[in-house]
Amino acid sequence: MELIRVENVVKNYQNTQVLKSIDLTVHEGEFVGIMGKSGSGKTTLLKIMGMIEPVTDGRVFYEKRSAERLSGKEAARIRREELGFIFQEFFLMDSLTVLENVMLPLLISRSTDGTGKERAGQFIRRFGIEGLEQKMPDELSGGERQRTAICRALINDPRIVFADEPTGNLDSKSGKVVIDALERINKEFKKTVIMVTHDPQMASCCDRIILLKDGEILGQMEKQSGNEGFYKEIIERMIEL
Amino acid sequence: MKVMIKIFKSNMWRCLPCFMSSILVTATLFLFEGIKVMFLHTMSGEERLQSSLGMSTYLYIYVLLFVGVILILYTVNNYSRVRLRDYGTFLVLGCEKRSIAWMILAEYGMIGIVSYGAGSILGTVFLFAVREVILSEDIHMELDGQMYLGVVLKTLFYMLVVYVAAVLMNAVYLQGSSPSALMKFDRKKSRLPSIKASLIGTVCGALCFAATCILMTNAHIPPYIRMRYSLLFAFSGLFLCFTYIGRLLLYLFSSHERQYYKYLLRIKNLYYRFVDNKNIMMLSFVINFTVLIFININIVEYGNTDSRYLWKYPYDYVYAVADEQAVPLCLKLSEAGGDTDAYPCVFLTSVEYGEYIGMPVSAYNRISGEEEEVRPGEVLGILQKHEADKDRLLSSGHVAFETGEGIRRFEAGRQKNRILFVAQQPESMGILVFDDGEYDLLRETRGRMCLVTQTMPDDTGENEEWMKELAEDTCAKLFYSKAELMLLDRKEDNTTLIFYVCMGIFLMISNMVVLAVKVWSEIPVLSGKYGFLKKLGMDDEEVKSNVKGELSICMKIPFVLSFAMGMCTLMWLFGGGEYGFDMWIIFLFLALVIAQGCFIAGTGNYGYRLVKERIDEENGVMIWN
Numbered sequence: 004m005e006l007i008r009v010e011n012v013v014k015n016y017q018n019t020q021v022l023k024s025i026d027l028t029v030h031e032g033e034f035v036g037i038m039g040k041s042g043s044g045k046t047t048l049l050k051i052m053g054m055i056e057p058v059t060d061g062r063v064f065y066e067k068r069s070a071e072r073l074s075g076k077e078a079a080r081i082r083r084e085e086l087g088f089i090f091q092e093f094f095l096m097d098s099l100t101v102l103e104n105v106m107l108p109l110l111i112s113r114s115t116d117g118t119g120k121e122r123a124g125q126f127i128r129r130f131g132i133e134g135l136e137q138k139m140p141d142e143l144s145g146g147e148r149q150r151t152a153i154c155r156a157l158i159n160d161p162r163i164v165f166a167d168e169p170t171g172n173l174d175s176k177s178g179k180v181v182i183d184a185l186e187r188i189n190k191e192f193k194k195t196v197i198m199v200t201h202d203p204q205m206a207s208c209c210d211r212i213i214l215l216k217d218g219e220i221l222g223q224m225e226k227q228s229g230n231e232g233f234y235k236e237i238i239e240r241m242i243e244l
Numbered sequence: 245m246k247v248m249i250k251i252f253k254s255n256m257w258r259c260l261p262c263f264m265s266s267i268l269v270t271a272t273l274f275l276f277e278g279i280k281v282m283f284l285h286t287m288s289g290e291e292r293l294q295s296s297l298g299m300s301t302y303l304y305i306y307v308l309l310f311v312g313v314i315l316i317l318y319t320v321n322n323y324s325r326v327r328l329r330d331y332g333t334f335l336v337l338g339c340e341k342r343s344i345a346w347m348i349l350a351e352y353g354m355i356g357i358v359s360y361g362a363g364s365i366l367g368t369v370f371l372f373a374v375r376e377v378i379l380s381e382d383i384h385m386e387l388d389g390q391m392y393l394g395v396v397l398k399t400l401f402y403m404l405v406v407y408v409a410a411v412l413m414n415a416v417y418l419q420g421s422s423p424s425a426l427m428k429f430d431r432k433k434s435r436l437p438s439i440k441a442s443l444i445g446t447v448c449g450a451l452c453f454a455a456t457c458i459l460m461t462n463a464h465i466p467p468y469i470r471m472r473y474s475l476l477f478a479f480s481g482l483f484l485c486f487t488y489i490g491r492l493l494l495y496l497f498s499s500h501e502r503q504y505y506k507y508l509l510r511i512k513n514l515y516y517r518f519v520d521n522k523n524i525m526m527l528s529f530v531i532n533f534t535v536l537i538f539i540n541i542n543i544v545e546y547g548n549t550d551s552r553y554l555w556k557y558p559y560d561y562v563y564a565v566a567d568e569q570a571v572p573l574c575l576k577l578s579e580a581g582g583d584t585d586a587y588p589c590v591f592l593t594s595v596e597y598g599e600y601i602g603m604p605v606s607a608y609n610r611i612s613g614e615e616e617e618v619r620p621g622e623v624l625g626i627l628q629k630h631e632a633d634k635d636r637l638l639s640s641g642h643v644a645f646e647t648g649e650g651i652r653r654f655e656a657g658r659q660k661n662r663i664l665f666v667a668q669q670p671e672s673m674g675i676l677v678f679d680d681g682e683y684d685l686l687r688e689t690r691g692r693m694c695l696v697t698q699t700m701p702d703d704t705g706e707n708e709e710w711m712k713e714l715a716e717d718t719c720a721k722l723f724y725s726k727a728e729l730m731l732l733d734r735k736e737d738n739t740t741l742i743f744y745v746c747m748g749i750f751l752m753i754s755n756m757v758v759l760a761v762k763v764w765s766e767i768p769v770l771s772g773k774y775g776f777l778k779k780l781g782m783d784d785e786e787v788k789s790n791v792k793g794e795l796s797i798c799m800k801i802p803f804v805l806s807f808a809m810g811m812c813t814l815m816w817l818f819g820g821g822e823y824g825f826d827m828w829i830i831f832l833f834l835a836l837v838i839a840q841g842c843f844i845a846g847t848g849n850y851g852y853r854l855v856k857e858r859i860d861e862e863n864g865v866m867i868w869n
Contacts, residue, residue: 055778055779075783075784076784079778079781079782079783080781080783081781082779082780082781083780083781083782086781088779094776096773098513098515098516099509099512103512106508107509107780108780110508111509111780111781111782111786112781113506113507119505120501
């Protein structure tokens with residue numbers, strides 16, 4: 004089932020064209036990776052698909068509904084209830100505890116029906132940060148912060164999780180934990196995951212890779228074999244980028 | 245070096261709050277230092293100590309300096325946070341600490357010199373404008389070149405102290421921090437007290453307030469000591485409550501889990517904003533509260549020219565003349581109309597050199613309408629002040645006079661405050677009431693005098709010159725004209741009012757500037773935070789109310805607290821006093837509430853617009869882990 008469709012999307016920042024006529028469709032349950040060099044427009048594309056960045060030209064459809072026709076309130080509701088975001092810089096609120104940070108989307112929508120705390124606890128246990136619930140973000144390691152951010156992205160049971168270089172600020176060990184977590188999100192929780200990454204190892208977990216170069220889609224890669232085979236394929240294609 | 249200058253130039257706009265605050269403080273310090281010099285020049289050394297205005301001028305210069313220092317240090321601190329990060333980058337790139345130190349000195353030197361120059365010019369204009377206003381009220385005040393130079397140098401000294409403190413503060417950070425620590429310096433972390441500390445702190449704060457109330461209501465403690473310790477306890481209580489009570493309330497609220505999580509985001513955001521700004525809020529509260537009390541007291545005192553206020557002067561004219569002059573004087577006064585009366589009296593100097601007017605108890609009962617009895621060897625001490633005043637005439641409880649038969653000692657067991665014929669400030673006249681027989685003995689040795697009083701209900705001052713001539717003709721030892729005394733009082737009230745209103749306006753403006761600068765400095769932080777929360781799905785209305793709430797909390801709390809407590813204090817001060825709690829106060833309160841309320845609403849709205857613009861322009865990420 005088609006979830007997001009991007010049609011002829013162009014994005015300009017002042018006089019610089021970051022995206023040039025992009026067409027892309029993401030289906031439910033997919034794990035899509037976006038790869039490209041710095042400045043190729045991959046984060047901008049992710050933001051546009053996540054409805055947190057307007058387009059200069061072209062159209063974005065969410066479940067066949069045009070994003071530009073959504074009211075501000077409706078777009079906010081979709082972001083709150085159907086989309087989850089994981090960022091490279093974690094973005095945890097330093098005035099809230101780990102538990103409260105995980106519950107942040109519920110706090111925004113004020114939809115704490117009494118089960119919110121319990122659900123947050125479940126995610127915290129699943130992602131191995133139990134015992135840290137009452138800690139403040141500045142008391143956590145990078146990996147713990149990113150896992151907190153992942154729990155936060157999942158608490159509202161979103162349909163799509165957007166991850167912008169989620170291992171960019173982590174060491175290899177913490178990065179591995181996050182990769183495993185994202186795979187679980189896709190396989191176990193059946194969520195659609197769209198991830199921007201530089202890391203071929205991480206990209207090899209995806210079902211499909213979109214290769215971006217200078218704001219244009221250079222090509223797509225579908226996973227045919229296991230992670231290792233796909234990893235080698237990605238390495239080979241990366242020379243083109 | 246060229247690169248450094250270029251970077252500094254590009255940071256010029258960040259210095260704007262520093263320039264603004266320094267210019268404002270210099271101008272105001274200049275103005276008040278000038279007024280202080282002019283006022284004090286008109287007084288002798290003793291008068292400066294006795295006059296409440298003289299004391300207030302000294303006191304308020306220091307209050308002003310304190311507020312000014314806080315204002316400048318605050319803006320400088322905000323600027324430093326950004327600059328220290330740049331200095332860290334220079335160090336990483338291989339710059340020596342010595343050249344960074346020179347750069348800091350040059351930067352702050354430049355800011356200080358430019359703002360001092362601009363502030364002095366502005367201050368001079370204000371000073372001469374205020375002097376013109378004062379001169380137009382027929383109050384003579386000098387300001388010669390030497391005095392002006394003194395003002396220039398003193399203001400320069402104050403500003404130098406402030407800027408040396410700012411440079412030292414930066415030097416300490418520079419010396420004590422690694423380059424990487426300096427590079428992260430722009431982020432300020434909030435620290436919350438523990439629950440245990442909050443409980444102890446709140447209880448101690450409540451005890452301090454209780455101690456203040458006990459002190460304020462205890463009439464046995466001398467007023468000055470009472471005021472000093474009450475202020476000390478009140479400030480301590482305020483500091484403790486501001487620091488600890490919020491954490492305790494948050495903890496108590498967390499026990500209501502459902503409601504807690506429903507409003508958690510808003511409450512925690514507001515609470516953290518409160519914690520970050522508690523010192524500035526406390527300062528703002530103290531300024532607002534003080535201004536409300538002082539301006540209101542002075543305006544009420546100034547505005548009270550109706551009959552309630554005339555207890556000070558029960559007669560239109562009062563003469564003290566030799567006994568033989570009393571009858572001709574009374575005859576002449578009766579020609580002018582009105583009621584005339586005469587009371588025997590004697591001018592006395594005690595062996596301790598205290599000066600009094602002596603009166604027989606029969607005359608006292610006649611003038612006061614009372615029925616007092618005084619035994620031989622006893623004296624009734626009357627201080628001509630309002631009965632609510634706490635001053636007493638004979639603190640030793642006795643008084644002694646030389647008579648022809650040696651020193652005669654009188655016990656002063658009973659004393660009271662009462663206006664018999666005049667209450668001229670600052671010297672308050674003391675009256676001693678004797679047994680009639682003993683008064684006669686004193687009168688024989690001191691010479692016979694008579695106190696002649698005249699009441700003319702229809703007098704509009706046209707008889708004043710004639711009355712003065714009459715006093716000269718009868719060689720009166722004392723002559724009081726109610727109209728003249730009231731005019732003198734009015735002039736003093738006028739001067740005091742100008743002083744307090746200028747002071748109040750400055751404090752209120754500086755208070756608002758501090759808060760506006762604070763709001764300005766919060767914009768990047770809030771745009772970062774709410775830009776992200778918007779991405780997570782917070783809708784525009786929610787963002788708007790949260791941003792406005794966070795921006796205005798540091799204004800709303802001191803504003804509401806100062807108005808509530810100010811109103812209570814004024815009711816307590818005027819309730820049952822001689823002034824009465826009238827419409828003036830309510831009117832002024834409403835005017836100030838509206839003015840400050842509009843300012844808060846305007847600042848909140850303007851701040852939100854800036855945050856919104858910034859969120860739209862870029863999604864700042866300043867306060868995130």
